[in-house]
Amino acid sequence: MRQRFQILSDPRFRLVYNETRSFIDGPAPKKVRLNRENFNLVDGVKKKTKVYPGMLLATHPSIDKGDLHSPMYGEITEINHRSIFIDAVDQEGIEGQVEPIDVLAEGKEGEELILQMKQMGVNTKSLGQEVDTLIINGLNPDPGVTWAEPMLTQNGHNLHAGIELHKRLARAKHIVLAVPKGMHVSYDNIDVVCVEPEYPKSVNALLVKEVTGKENPEGVGAVGLHNIWSLGRVGVTGLPLMETVITIGSQTKWANYIVKNGMWIGQLLEYAGIELRDGDIISRGGPLRGECLDRLDRSITKGTTGLFVVESGTVPPMEGHSPCINCGACVQVCPAHLNPSTLSRYAEFANYNACLAEHSTHCLECGLCGYVCIARRPVLQYIRLANAKIKEMQEFVWEENK
Ligand code: SF4
Ligand code: SF4
Structure with a gap:
C-alpha cells in the first residue's frame, strides 16, 4: 500500500494541466x-x-x-x-x-446509426455498449496528455454533436460525464461528476470504481472522451473520420494538434519543432501506456492520443532481458491485484497458458508495473505479448471448432 500511496502523491501523475490553448491544425x-x-x-x-x-x-x-x-x-x-x-x-x-x-x-438511431458511423470510419465498439449506465471518461488518459481540458471547455460544438450522436446510438439509460475536480461544465440530461485527476484513475475500469464506489459493477461501462470527439467530428463535418487529436510533446515543448490518419511521426515531430537526439525514445500513445517506436516512418492511427519524445537521460530505458530481482514493487502497485512479476516471467519464457491461468487478461494496461520496476523490465510489454498470443490461440481453437 505504501508504494501505491507514493505513486498517487507524485505530482507527475496529476492529470490536469490547465491547458487553455486551442487545438492546432496539423500539417x-x-x-x-x-x-x-x-x-x-x-x-x-x-x-x-x-x-x-x-x-x-x-x-x-x-x-x-x-x-x-x-x-x-x-x-x-x-x-x-x-x-x-x-x-x-x-x-x-x-x-x-x-x-x-x-x-x-437525419436522426438515425441504434443499429442504423452504428452502421452509418462504421461506414463513416468511426469505431463504435465502446460507444454502443449495452449497459444501463455509461460513464464518459473526461480525464486526460495519461500524465502528459493534455487535450481533455480544451475538448471539454473550448470545443463545445464538437462535443455537443458527439454527445448527441452518442445518446442516439448508445443503449444506456443513464449517461454520466466524469470530469476533473474543479472543472465546471454542464450538458442537457447528463449528470456531471467530478473526479480527482490523478493517474491511474483515468483507466476506464478504475474510473468506474471511482464514480460508483464498486469494482466491476453490473450494468456499468465507460467510454473515452476521445471517442466522443471522433463521433462529434463526423457530426460537425458530415465527412468520414480522417483525423485524430493528439498531444505532441517532449519535456520542454508540447501542444495539441488535429492530425490526419496515417501521418508519419517524423513529419509530425518536425512540424511540432521537436528535434531528436541520440538516445531519445519515441512513444506513440501516452507516456505510461504508449508503445515505443523505432522508426520515423511509423504512423499514427485514428485512435492515437499522443506522441512523445522521452529525452535521453531523463528516464532509464527498459532492458528486455534484465532479470527480475523480486523486489515486489510491481505487485504492490498493481490496481488489478495481479502479480506482474510472475506474469512477465511466464511471458518471457512463452508460457502463455500459465499467464492465462494467472489472469493476465485482467490487466488494465496502466503501465505502473513497468514504471516502478527497478530492474527496468518491460513488464507491461511482456503482458501485452502474452495476451496477444492468448487471443491468437483462442481464435485458432474457435476456427478449428467451427
Ligand atoms: S499494467 Fe497490468 S499488470 Fe501492470 S500494474 Fe497495470 S494492471 Fe497491473
Ligand atoms: S518491480 Fe521489476 S524487479 Fe521488482 S518484482 Fe516486479 S518485475 Fe521484478
Missing part, C-alpha cells in the same frame, strides 16, 4: 501509411490508384470497426497485407469528392 501530409490489417480492399483500389479525401479504400468485416478512407489527395504507392501507402499529389486531375452528410439532422 498537410506528404505521405501516409494506413493500417489495413483485416480490412477488405474496395474493388478498384490498387497500386497507382489516385485517391481523394474521404474516398473509401477498405471495409472491415466487423460491424463496430470503422471503415478506412483516404485522408488526402494522393496516389497509392504500395499495398501489403498490413498497410496502404499513399504519397501526396496535386489534386488537379483527380476526379471525385465526398458530399457531406448531415448525420445530426
Whole structure:
C-alpha cells in the first residue's frame, strides 16, 4: 500500500494541466501509411490508384470497426497485407469528392446509426455498449496528455454533436460525464461528476470504481472522451473520420494538434519543432501506456492520443532481458491485484497458458508495473505479448471448432 500511496502523491501523475490553448491544425501530409490489417480492399483500389479525401479504400468485416478512407489527395504507392501507402499529389486531375452528410439532422438511431458511423470510419465498439449506465471518461488518459481540458471547455460544438450522436446510438439509460475536480461544465440530461485527476484513475475500469464506489459493477461501462470527439467530428463535418487529436510533446515543448490518419511521426515531430537526439525514445500513445517506436516512418492511427519524445537521460530505458530481482514493487502497485512479476516471467519464457491461468487478461494496461520496476523490465510489454498470443490461440481453437 505504501508504494501505491507514493505513486498517487507524485505530482507527475496529476492529470490536469490547465491547458487553455486551442487545438492546432496539423500539417498537410506528404505521405501516409494506413493500417489495413483485416480490412477488405474496395474493388478498384490498387497500386497507382489516385485517391481523394474521404474516398473509401477498405471495409472491415466487423460491424463496430470503422471503415478506412483516404485522408488526402494522393496516389497509392504500395499495398501489403498490413498497410496502404499513399504519397501526396496535386489534386488537379483527380476526379471525385465526398458530399457531406448531415448525420445530426437525419436522426438515425441504434443499429442504423452504428452502421452509418462504421461506414463513416468511426469505431463504435465502446460507444454502443449495452449497459444501463455509461460513464464518459473526461480525464486526460495519461500524465502528459493534455487535450481533455480544451475538448471539454473550448470545443463545445464538437462535443455537443458527439454527445448527441452518442445518446442516439448508445443503449444506456443513464449517461454520466466524469470530469476533473474543479472543472465546471454542464450538458442537457447528463449528470456531471467530478473526479480527482490523478493517474491511474483515468483507466476506464478504475474510473468506474471511482464514480460508483464498486469494482466491476453490473450494468456499468465507460467510454473515452476521445471517442466522443471522433463521433462529434463526423457530426460537425458530415465527412468520414480522417483525423485524430493528439498531444505532441517532449519535456520542454508540447501542444495539441488535429492530425490526419496515417501521418508519419517524423513529419509530425518536425512540424511540432521537436528535434531528436541520440538516445531519445519515441512513444506513440501516452507516456505510461504508449508503445515505443523505432522508426520515423511509423504512423499514427485514428485512435492515437499522443506522441512523445522521452529525452535521453531523463528516464532509464527498459532492458528486455534484465532479470527480475523480486523486489515486489510491481505487485504492490498493481490496481488489478495481479502479480506482474510472475506474469512477465511466464511471458518471457512463452508460457502463455500459465499467464492465462494467472489472469493476465485482467490487466488494465496502466503501465505502473513497468514504471516502478527497478530492474527496468518491460513488464507491461511482456503482458501485452502474452495476451496477444492468448487471443491468437483462442481464435485458432474457435476456427478449428467451427
Ligand atoms: S499494467 Fe497490468 S499488470 Fe501492470 S500494474 Fe497495470 S494492471 Fe497491473
Ligand atoms: S518491480 Fe521489476 S524487479 Fe521488482 S518484482 Fe516486479 S518485475 Fe521484478
